[in-house]
Amino acid sequence: MTESPTRGPRVGLFATCLMNVFRPNVGFSAVKLLEDAGCTVEVPANQTCCGQPGYNSGDYDAARALARQVIETFENYDYIVGPSGSCMATIRHDYPVLFHDDPVWLPRAQELSEKAWELLSFLTDVLGATASDAHYDGSVTYHDSCSGLRGLGIKGQPRTLLGEVDGLKLKEMEDSEVCCGFGGTFCVKYPEISEKMVEDKVRNILATGADTVVGGDLGCLMNIAGRLKRINAPVKVFHTSEVLAGLADGPGLAGAAKESD
Amino acid sequence: MEIRSKEFKERAVFAIHDASLQQALGKARGGFVGKRAQQAAELPEFEQLREEAKNTKNHILDNLDHYLERYEAAVTAAGGHVHWARDAEEARKIILDICKRVDAKTVTKGKSMVSEEIGLNEALIEHGMEVVETDLGEYIIQLAHEPPSHIIAPAVHKTKDQVSDLFEAAHGGPRKTEVADLVNEARRVLRDKYFRADVGITGGNFLVAETGSSIIVTNEGNGDLTQTLAKVHIVTSGIERVVPTLDDATLFLRLLARSATGQETETYTTISTGPRRAEDLDGPEEYHVVLVDNGRSKMLGGRFKDMLRCIRCGACMNHCPVYGAVGGHAYGWVYPGPMGSVLTPLIKGLDNAYDLPNACTLNGRCASVCPVKIPLPDLLRELRHMQHQQDITPVMQRRALKVWRYVATRPKLYHALEQVGARFLSAIAKNGSIRRLPLASGWTDVRDLPAPAGRTFLELWQGKRGQK
Numbered sequence: 001m002t003e004s005p006t007r008g009p010r011v012g013l014f015a016t017c018l019m020n021v022f023r024p025n026v027g028f029s030a031v032k033l034l035e036d037a038g039c040t041v042e043v044p045a046n047q048t049c050c051g052q053p054g055y056n057s058g059d060y061d062a063a064r065a066l067a068r069q070v071i072e073t074f075e076n077y078d079y080i081v082g083p084s085g086s087c088m089a090t091i092r093h094d095y096p097v098l099f100h101d102d103p104v105w106l107p108r109a110q111e112l113s114e115k116a117w118e119l120l121s122f123l124t125d126v127l128g129a130t131a132s133d134a135h136y137d138g139s140v141t142y143h144d145s146c147s148g149l150r151g152l153g154i155k156g157q158p159r160t161l162l163g164e165v166d167g168l169k170l171k172e173m174e175d176s177e178v179c180c181g182f183g184g185t186f187c188v189k190y191p192e193i194s195e196k197m198v199e200d201k202v203r204n205i206l207a208t209g210a211d212t213v214v215g216g217d218l219g220c221l222m223n224i225a226g227r228l229k230r231i232n233a234p235v236k237v238f239h240t241s242e243v244l245a246g247l248a249d250g251p252g253l254a255g256a257a258k259e260s261d
Numbered sequence: 262m263e264i265r266s267k268e269f270k271e272r273a274v275f276a277i278h279d280a281s282l283q284q285a286l287g288k289a290r291g292g293f294v295g296k297r298a299q300q301a302a303e304l305p306e307f308e309q310l311r312e313e314a315k316n317t318k319n320h321i322l323d324n325l326d327h328y329l330e331r332y333e334a335a336v337t338a339a340g341g342h343v344h345w346a347r348d349a350e351e352a353r354k355i356i357l358d359i360c361k362r363v364d365a366k367t368v369t370k371g372k373s374m375v376s377e378e379i380g381l382n383e384a385l386i387e388h389g390m391e392v393v394e395t396d397l398g399e400y401i402i403q404l405a406h407e408p409p410s411h412i413i414a415p416a417v418h419k420t421k422d423q424v425s426d427l428f429e430a431a432h433g434g435p436r437k438t439e440v441a442d443l444v445n446e447a448r449r450v451l452r453d454k455y456f457r458a459d460v461g462i463t464g465g466n467f468l469v470a471e472t473g474s475s476i477i478v479t480n481e482g483n484g485d486l487t488q489t490l491a492k493v494h495i496v497t498s499g500i501e502r503v504v505p506t507l508d509d510a511t512l513f514l515r516l517l518a519r520s521a522t523g524q525e526t527e528t529y530t531t532i533s534t535g536p537r538r539a540e541d542l543d544g545p546e547e548y549h550v551v552l553v554d555n556g557r558s559k560m561l562g563g564r565f566k567d568m569l570r571c572i573r574c575g576a577c578m579n580h581c582p583v584y585g586a587v588g589g590h591a592y593g594w595v596y597p598g599p600m601g602s603v604l605t606p607l608i609k610g611l612d613n614a615y616d617l618p619n620a621c622t623l624n625g626r627c628a629s630v631c632p633v634k635i636p637l638p639d640l641l642r643e644l645r646h647m648q649h650q651q652d653i654t655p656v657m658q659r660r661a662l663k664v665w666r667y668v669a670t671r672p673k674l675y676h677a678l679e680q681v682g683a684r685f686l687s688a689i690a691k692n693g694s695i696r697r698l699p700l701a702s703g704w705t706d707v708r709d710l711p712a713p714a715g716r717t718f719l720e721l722w723q724g725k726r727g728q729k
Contacts, residue, residue, distance in 0.1 A: 015718050021683045022711060024718035043722050048675040054662060056623060058645030058654065062666040069670060146624035179582045183622025188703030190620050192274045195707035196586040197622075226708030229694050237711075254694040254711035 008038030008127075012074045014082030014091075017049050018218040019239075023253065026218065029245035030083045030119050037129040039079075046073045050087040055094055056184055064105075067095050071108050079126070080112060083119040083241050085148020086217050091116040093151060118148055119241055120216060124157040131164040131244045138236075139169040140243065141210035143201070143224065144177045145217035158216060158240045165243065171208040175200070182223040198227045205235060212236045212252070214243055225253035262380050262408055264609045266593035269616035273587040281420050282588050289417045293579040296523020297630065304519065314516055315634040317509055318570035321501075322561060328470040328503045329552070335473025339535030341548035349379040352553045356462070356495055357384060359549055363493055365390055365459035371477060371484035372396040373464030374412050374573060375497040375553050377595040378608070381462070393454040395483035397447055404431045410589030412596060413521050413575040418588050451483070461491030461545065465498035466572070467513060468550070471506040474534040475550060478517065478527040485531050494533065494545035500552050501569040507532075513572055516632035521574040556608040564643055568603050570633040577627035577637060583620055592617060599627040599637040606644055612653045618644035676719055683713040 051066030181197025409415030578598025
């Protein structure tokens with residue numbers, strides 16, 4: 001570790017594919033939160049995807065190829081942190097499994113696994129950060145993304161941080177821990193089942209009366225936002241980090257105005 | 262039972278649009294999940310019991326041959342008979358032979374998923390026997406000529422109205438609409454069958470090696486009447502259901518009811534050991550156990566061994582959002598939901614059930630409630646891996662994966678394509694989202710696609726910070 005009182009940990013930001021293409025604002029929110037908490041943040045240009053689409057499709061070779069790339073790119077940082085429970089659970093839990101019988105890559109996978117963190121749990125559990133200087137005007141309901149919740153035990157951390165945000169009222173939805181129906185390629189392979197699931201999720205969101213829904217994974221959020229938009233429900237959708245970083249001032253996912261600069 | 266898992270997609274869509282089914286599923290979902298959560302919360306050692314149960318099962322599976330032999334010896338000593346069936350056909354033949362030998366006309370049945378697995382009812386009926394399911398749910402679906410849609414609540418897909426109609430048609434009017442009246446009517450009809458039965462067939466929740474006993478749990482007491490009133494009692498069970506001692510059985514019994522129906526314990530827990538003894542007031546003259554392998558011993562040696570821990574509680578399907586959306590029949594064979602999506606391809610063949618391991622979001626809720634901690638999502642992913650290795654995965658998907666791998670391992674190319682994609686999607690978007698995207702209709706048929714802002718994060722970042 002290179003932590004010292006004057007210089008916080010050196011963090012490699014894992015820029016997830018969905019964030020990179022669909023929601024750069026989440027990346028900037030992550031950087032702001034990490035820097036505010038004293039980290040030095042770098043975004044290595046050599047990164048692409050964590051390999052989960054290959055892994056979950058049963059193509060373990062492809063997943064290993066991507067995993068090696070991520071390991072090589074990030075192993076020299078103190079931490080690898082990403083705004084996604086899903087990608088980070090892959091790096092934390094699945095990499096060591098993928099290389100379980102590889103004497104060369106297993107130790108490297110394990111080492112990276114130990115310093116792989118989902119953004120919000122990293123902020124709270126490692127850095128002890130708070131959200132006391134953030135402000136958000138609105139009532140917010142939180143969707144527990146499955147990989148974050150069950151893969152990484154993320155449940156209290158985002159709620160604690162959101163609870164500290166000035167002006168924000170947290171309203172719990174029913175079945176917040178039930179899958180929204182995204183599931184990676186599941187949502188396009190089985191659209192009707194996915195529709196039924198996101199319909200249930202959206203019904204629970206609307207029942208809270210909250211004007212905003214937040215969560216920790218862009219896959220789920222795009223699914224939920226897309227469905228809300230399809231039924232013309234005026235609920236804003238943000239990644240939790242956008243709210244915490246004070247960058248949730250736009251219309252949110254699926255309501256975004258085009259880039260102005 | 263004929264496997265129809267290849268029609269999963271069609272059957273799932275049909276189920277989603279079946280209003281009665283959705284009504285029935287919605288009702289069941291709330292009940293099971295809430296009650297289980299309450300039971301788990303009220304028992305401080307619940308999580309510890311899960312861990313103990315997992316370890317005990319692993320120990321049993323590591324020594325399965327030993328415990329099965331001990332079990333057989335104990336059954337024999339108690340005057341019963343153990344029959345070993347390698348597959349469904351052998352199991353059917355063993356049971357048919359017993360039934361024919363005693364000239365059985367009427368066969369009553371307690372709930373047994375193994376008997377569904379081996380297609381027993383059809384075989385018995387084909388040989389001229391009257392087969393009567395005595396579990397209320399099983400009885401209902403027998404009248405409807407349907408397979409079970411849930412392993413512990415076989416008629417969970419039926420609404421009360423549908424049951425009223427079925428009973429009216431089968432028993433003659435007047436049509437009953439109150440649950441209590443419906444139950445009493447079934448009780449009256451079934452009572453007569455119990456006394457007429459020549460053979461009673463039950464499943465076995467647990468087989469106890471120490472005593473040679475079989476244990477069944479029911480809420481209706483139908484299993485007791487089935488097994489004590491007929492002249493012959495046949496237990497059908499998978500080879501993995503053996504436990505070393507009665508003490509071990511109690512560990513699993515504590516978990517079973519809580520996980521299954523959210524009860525502390527089922528109404529009836531019945532232990533049977535051998536046939537009627539001279540001093541017994543009742544009981545069968547013959548006691549048989551048919552131990553069914555049907556693919557299980559193959560699982561024992563491989564990466565799906567964990568699946569053999571399953572105690573058939575149904576918690577995984579109760580908590581599965583996919584099962585909750587489509588119900589059990591969509592899965593197309595005997596075992597639905599997460600456990601069925603693992604078992605069906607293993608027993609009936611990977612290519613006969615392509616969709617089952619894939620129609621899952623890997624959300625992990627099933628594993629989080631499994632009383633014996635089976636890593637169901639990992640096993641489903643492992644099945645996808647086998648499908649991929651055996652080229653069962655659709656050609657288009659394999660091609661897409663190849664392209665994805667090629668591009669994703671070339672960061673510059675990947676980013677260039679991401680940039681093109683982000684610009685394109687941004688350009689065709691209206692009011693922040695895209696309503697129709699021909700190549701992504703799986704997405705846009707049911708929801709809008711939130712639009713990118715234009716440039717990618719990496720582009721913007723490099724512009725701002727110029728970092729490598």
